[in-house]
Amino acid sequence: MRINAWIWPGLASAAALAALVIGLVLVDRAGEAAIARQQAATAAAARDYFMAFAREEGARALATALNRRARISAQDGFRYALEDAQGRMIAGSDVISSLDAPDEGWRTVVEPDTRPRRLWRVLAQPLGGGLTLVVAEDLGARDALRRAVFQESALAVLITGLGAAVGGFGLNAMLLRRTRAIADTAARIADGDLSARAPVGGRRDVFDDLAADLNRMLARIEELMTGMRTVTDSIAHDLRSPLTRMKGALVRAGDSAAPEPVRLAALDEANTAADSVLATLNALLDIARAESGLSREMMQRLDLGALALEMTELFGPACEDAGQRLLCEVPAEPIVAWGHPALLRQAVGNLLHNAATHAGPGAMVHLIVREADGGRARIAVADDGPGVPAEHLGRVRERFVRLEAARSGPGSGLGLALAAACAKLHGGELILADNEPGLLAALEIAVRPRT
Template identity: 75%
Template sequence: MRLKPWIWPAAAALVALAALVVGLLIVDRLGERAIAQQQTAMAGAARDYFVAFARDEGVRALADTLNRHAQVGAADGFRYALEDQSGRMLAGADVVSSLDAPDAGWRTVTEPDSSPRRLWRVLAQPLGGGYTLIVAEDLAARDALRAAVFRGSALAILIAALGAAAAGFGLNAVLLRRTRAIAHTAERIAGGDLSARAPVRPKGDVFDDLGASMNVMLGRIEELMTGMRTVADSIAHDLRSPLTRMKGALVRAADPHAPEAVRLQALDDAHAEADTVLATLNALLDIAHAESGLSRENMQRIDVAALVLNIAELFGPVIEDAGQALVTQAPNIPVLARAHPDLLRQAVGNLLHNAVIHAGPGATVVVRVEDAGAGRARICVADDGPGVPPEHLGRVQERFVRLEASRTTPGSGLGLALVAACAKLHGGRLVLGDNRPGLVAALELSDQRS
C-alpha cells in the first residue's frame, strides 16, 4: 500500500512537537532544581551573615537591621524575624510571626488565613542568649521565578525550533531543486538525448562537483556511443564490398561449367577477401583492447630504441622493394620506458606500413627514437612523400577514415586509429605534422602507472 504524500510531513511534525514538549519538560525540571539550589544557597548565606552580625554587633543592632529590611521589603522572597526565648517577635517582618517555626532544619508551612494558600519554607536558627533568628522563604516567589525561566526557555526553544524548521524547509527545497535538475538530466539521457548535461555553477557546492563528474561521465558515454555508431556504420560500409566480392568469387568457384583455372582463381580471390575481412576485424579488436586499458597488465619496462630498430630492420626489404630509402636515428644508449611490447611493435609497424604505401617510390623514410627523459620516449616516422593536407591531419586518426588519394591503395583505414589507441594506452598521444614535404608521425610514450 502506498502512503499518502502528507504522511511523512505529518509524522515529522509530530516528532518535532513531541521533541519540543519533552525539551520543555526537561528545561522545567532542570530550572526547578537550579532555582531550588540557588534559593537554598541564598538562604544559607543570609543566615550565616545575620548570625555573624549578631555575634559581632549584638542582638540590638541585629533587631534594627531586621526592622529596616522589613520596612524596605525584598524582591527575593525572603523574610526575617528575631524572637526571644518565649517566642515573642522582637523585630523583622510581621508575616513571619504567624508562621509555625520548626525546632531544627527547614520545614514547609502554610501561612494562616491565606487565600489562596501561601506556602513558606521556614528555618529557626538559635543565636544564643535565648534569641532565635527566623528565616522564611516565600515559595510563591520561587514559583514566579520558575515560571519566568520556563517562559523564557520556552520562547527560546520555540524560536530555535521555528528557525530550524525554516532552515530545514529551505535546505530541503534547495536539495530537491538540485536533485531534480540532476534527475531531469538523467531522464533526458534515458530518453536518448546523449547531449544532456547536469547544470553546474562556476563556484558551486558538492552538487556542482557531482554534476561536473556526471558531465564528464556523460561526455565519455556520448563519445563511446557516437564511436560505436560510427564504427558500426563504417564496418557495414567497409565490409560490404569485400564480402560482396567474396560471395561473387565463391559463386564463380562453385560454377561446375567454369574452367578449372577460373574456379581456382575464384577460390584465391575469395581467400584474399576473407583475409581482408579478418584483418579488419582483428584491427578493431586490437583497438578495442588498447582503448579498454586491459593491456596495461602486460606493460613492462623495455628498451624502446632496440624495439623500434628491430621493426625497422624487418621492414628494410619491404621499403627497398618499394624503391624507397630507410634512415634510422637512435641514441647509442638504451631508451627505457614502460610499454606494451606487442602493441608498440604493431603501432610502429603500422606507421612504417603507411609510409611504404603512401610515400611512393623514391621517398626516404626516416625512423627516429628520442629519449624525452623521466621514462618518456618519442618515436617519429617521417617521409618526404605527398603527405596529408593540414585540414585532415586530425581526421585521419579516426577509424575507417581514408582520404580520396588513398582509395586506390589497399587498407581499411584502421592503421593510424590503432596507433592513436596505443599512444593513449601509454599515456601519450599521436601527433601528425607536415614534414615539408611529406608526413611526420610522432608517437609519444609516457611512463604512467595509473
C-alpha cells in the same frame, strides 16, 4: 512505498527540537535544585549571622536591626522576624506574623488569605530566653526567577529550533535541486538523448565535481556509442565489396562447366577476399581491445629505442622496394616505458607502412624516438612525401577513413585508428601534423604506468 524527500528534514528537525526540549527540562531541574541549595545556604547564613549578633549585641539590638531591615523591604525574597515564647512577633517583617512557623527547623507553609496561593519556606531557630528567630523565604520569588530563566531558555530553544529547521529544509531543497538535475540528465540519457549533460555551476562544490565526472563519463559513453554506430555502418559498407567478390568467386569456382584454370583463379580470388575480411575484423578487434583497456594486462617495461630499431630492420626492405630511404634516430640513453609490446609494434608498423605506401618513390622516411614533455615519450614517423591536406588531418585517424588518393590501393582505413587507440591505451595520443613537406605521425605515450 515511496517516502517523500521532505519527511527526512522534518524528522531531523523534530528530533533536534525534542532533544533541545529534553535538554531544557533537564537544565531547568538542575537549576531549580541549585537555586534551592543556594537559598537554603543563604537562609542558614542569615540565621547564623543574627544568632551571633544577638549574642554580642543583645536581643534589643537584634530587634532594632530586624525592624530596620523590614523597612528597607529587601528584594532578595527573604523576610526576618523575632518572636516571643507565645509566638507573638516582636520585631521584623509583618508577613511572618501570619505564617504558621515551626518551633524549630524548616517548614513549608501557606500564607493565608492570598490568591493565588503564596508559599513560604520558613526556618525557626530558638535564641534562648523564650525568643525565636524566624527566617522566611518567599518561594514565589524563587518561582518567578525560575520562570524567567525557563522562558528565556525556551525562547532560545525555539529560535534555535526554527533556525535549524530553516537551515535543514533549505539544505534539503538545495540538495534536491542539485540531485534532481543530475537525475533528469540520467533520465534523458535513458530515453536515448546521448547529448544530455549534467549542469555544472561555478561553486566547485562536491555536486559540481560529481556533475563534471558524470559528464566525462557521458561523453565517453557517447563517443563509444557513436563509434559503435560508425563502425557498424562502416563494416556494412566496407565488407560488402570483399564479401560480394568472395561470393562471386565461389560461384565461379563451383561452376562445373568452367575450365580448371578459371576455377582455380576464382578460388584464389575468394581466398584473397577472405583474408581481407579477416584482416579488417582482426584490426577492429585490436582497436576495440585497446580502447576498452582490455589489453592493459599485457603491459610491461620495454626499451622504446630497441623497439624502433627492430621495426626499422623489419620495414627497411619494404621502403627500399618503394624507392625510399628509412633512417632511425634513437637517443644514446634508453627510454624505458610501460607498454604493450605487440600493440606498439603494430601501431609503429602501421605508421611505417603508411609512409612506405603513400610517401612515394625517392622519399626520405625518419623513425625518431625521443623524450617529450609531461613525462611522455614520442615515437614519430616523418616523411617528405605529398602528405595529407590540413583539412583532413583530423579525419584520417577515424575508422575506415581513406582519402581519394588511397582508395585505389589495398587497405581498410584502420591503420591510423589502431595507432590512435594504442596511444590512448598508453595514456597518450596520436599526433598528425604537416612535416613541410610530408606527414609527421607521432605516438606520444606515458612513460610510467597509468594508475
